[in-house]
Amino acid sequence: MASVIGKRIGGRVYYYLAESARVEGKPRVVGQRYLGTAEDIAAAMSGGGAQAAGAQHRSFGDVAAVWGTLQRLDLVRRVDAVAGAQRARPTLGFHLALAVLHRATAPGTAFDEWWSGCAAPDLVRPRPPKAAITPANHHRALSRLTTPRISGVEAAVAGAVRELLGDDGTEALAVDVAQFAAFTAADCTLPSAGKDVLAGLGLVVTRDGAIPLASHVYRRDSGATPTFSALAGELGSHYPDADVTLVFHAGQSAQLDLGARSRFVGSLPLAEYPELLALPASARRRVDPERFAGLTALDTRATVDGVRRRVILTHSATLHAAQHRAFTDELSTAVRELDGLAAALAAGTHRGDRTQVRAEISRTIRGRRVERVLGTTLEGTRPGEIRLTRRVDEAAVARLGEEFFGKQLLVTDRDWAVPEVVTAYRARTHLESTFRWLTGTAPAGPTARREWTPHRIAVHTLVSMLAATVTHLMRREADRAGMNLSVAELLDQLCGIGETVLRHRSTGGRPRTRRILSDRTPQQQALFELFGLDRFAPA
Template identity: 25%
Template sequence: MAHIHKKMKKGRPYYYVRETARVDGKPRVVNQVYLGSPERLLEMATFTGNIERLQVQEYGSLLLADLIEKEIGFAGIVDEVVGRDEKKTVPSIGEYFLYAVYNRMIDARSKRALPEWYKNTAIQHIRPVRAESLSSRHYWRMWERIDENGLRQVAEKLFSKLAAYRKISSECFLFDTTNYYTYMASDSESELARRGKNKEGKNWLRQVGVALLVSRDEKLPLYYQEYEGNRHDSKLFFNILDSVVAAMRNRVGTQAGLTIVLDKGMNSEDNMAILDSYNDIHFITTYSTYYAEELIQVKADRFRVVETEKNRRLAELGREDDRLSAWRTTGEYWGRKRTVVVTYNPLTATKQRYNFEKKLLRIQDSLFVMQDNVRRQKPHWRSKEQVQLRYEEVCAQLHLPDDLYTVELSQDQTRLHMNFRKNHYRINRYIDRFGKNILITDNMDWPTDDIVRASLDRYIVEEAFRQSKDDDLVSLMPLRHWTDSKIRCHILTCIVALAYLRILQIRLAEAGVAITASKAMDSMRTLHSCLVWQPRKRNPQRLIEEPDKLQAQILKAFGLKIKGGVLQDA
């Protein structure tokens, strides 16, 4: 049963609610809740049933974002570069960036929607600001005060701060590119927004490209570059290669034995020549199987299982046949002898074979329709050239070569005839590529397993890009900005949000909380604070709701806890 229990400490009474029960036949205290001093009890008694008004605000997620900012100080970096206005009536430029970063970390909204969003949060308690001052009009005015060079300086200082904060130890870096579409009108002037091959398939829209360099061990972004949407990856890499290498050296603080992991889109004679000119920089890149058929025709008995975490899990599940394997050789590429590793993934091969068979059936169905049109001598189906062109278009739409079927077109004195059959030799050669990937590196002394694992870790930067395209967190795309200067500011904001979310995940992992930053933010969004207005009291009282188990673990990772509705040091 429950009862009030009094304890005397230094002559003052303190009260508890105790719940007792019989355990093993003896009365024991099974639960105890601290109530406070007599004054606190009087306040609680007065408080009960005398609430004039309540206001519930989103608290936990904003608290997390602000805790990361206090450790990094991004707003201060911006103000250091741009300068802070002496008038304190409005936020500084750095604070404008920061409020946008917070929103991107939690629930990405347009600048027009920011004031309303912040009104429902505890921002006045965490980092006070007039929500009305965060309108899109104010953002455009403030962001006009920082130019491209200023943004470069801010990014450089930020990445240096991140490298020092986490003590970057990785000697391997991951580099990749992506693009983000925008609904910018065709007649709007822009050097960045151009039409190109969009990775979401929206080739009719203008797009902006972003290149990203990430440390392999810490998974932190340490360099980025926005670029024109129609520029090829290899040409971009050629232009920024010196900057990328400088970033790698500066972040680690060493010039010995650094490796950059690339995608095959960056391969070119010029780029590899530049990489070879650096004595301290090595590379691991992928290579197209279309240009090295001799490498993928190797018999399966030459492949050896690679030591990876996923392979270990598959072995524990009794799925040894699904494990990734590889074989190693050497070859001359880009004018020098390189190490070549060919990997084979049975799971990927199975998926590719399944999709390939479906596409082959679609080609066959199209060929039957074409054959019928030719037989019936329909208009536009009486010319060899036109029929052959239509067959090639069908293959191109399915991203398949046009030699998988042999199409025979013959013309006699009266009409055109068409026959077709599968080219089993070319089909089998094409199937041999499934599940296989070619890696080329100048790290001649690296073990095969290390080369494969480093290449597999390219998923880290790809994962960052996927996060940047998430509808809720970061949400760099679609770009709803119509000038290059605002696009650059928006991209920097999203890169900072990515970095902060990564730091959050690192902090949680170090505390033994193995969840993603996205899940942490989702959980903390449900931790609210409540403003309580009581009669005859001018200022409201702020209380924080009781955290659940996961929320308590997240707070503990930052050395905090909530007790009696108040945030305290753990």
């Protein structure tokens, strides 16, 4: 039974809709809903309503989707199982889940600013005590991630991913993300105090979706940097039960004996295979217009390290346009510098001899592709009389674009279809893009007490890797639903699903609030349904 009751608070009467029922044979109020003052009720009946005392707009979609994925991975329970018995509440697993949620949705924002400005406090369960989630408590909890615990957490989450993927999780790729992060080490205990500590990251990832399973962080600015061959061997040993394929780029191919190696996908230096570069565009075929717009390929064979191997010559219209723009800028810069040198020689302000002038010309164009298209002529022998002319060979520019721009030469011993070979090779590019999103510019330690020690770098790496694991799992699901998005694009679309919190006047207790989600585009609605965000949405 429902009835309206009034409560006098501070000299004013506030009305509530009370629901009554019999409990153990006795009438009891089992629920009540705030209606407002008499003026509020009158305004509502006349088509108006109680005015909000304030409002806050905050991100919802990205936080809800990432937290839902963390729940599917059962991250909190798995981490707590690795950590063992704990007296602290919230547990280490809960704090690590929050760290991953923070890194995936707001990597450039301070933890306390993010926590107070997003929907996480209303979404995460179990809901922690308000005073428990502070930066100090959070960092203190993460400091309990010892080296054995980090390894255990990594293995536990990898097991969860492979369970979710089923048969699709039995094949993996080993990749090297050389540009992982740069840690500002001012006043640090590390040897490079005052400089950025450059770090690379070796990864084992699923072939389907490039979802990270295992990692190895290493320093790039020290003599202990592992060779790619050694790093590949270590990464492969992480999953002896999986079929691991090594992925490498052209700069790493010289470190590998491809004549003796098996299970690999990589690229080769284009200049070493001129006979393939000279083949006409008509020899290539479209790869997959839906997944790889503007990509064509020629599947053939060539001798690599003394062995006949399968090679795939690809051409990307997008890459061609980007390389043409970069080359045009490079050529314009070289022409401008040579014209400046020619003007200085003609005005007599540059009085170097021919050897000095040639050295300046060499510094301008040597070792760059402009050397193939930019010619120079010197006249005169004595300082003050030397004159410079330059010319751009337009036919050579056309040949350069036809032979090199937009092309990559892939090599593999796998019998996968061409689109699958391309997907495997591009896994490294996708991961580099993801980690640029997750780590941003060089992260600086917040205080002298929290500088980038080796342990903090290990924790940062674990959080970043787990954030990449979660977001790549989400990206895989979106791709299967027909939405080909990068991690940054996916999270940007989800972030666009916002939430407005309306705060109404207090009646003596906690202020009444109302949560409303923003309107959604068709793609945002598709993602809303894909990740089941309705279970987090306000009633």
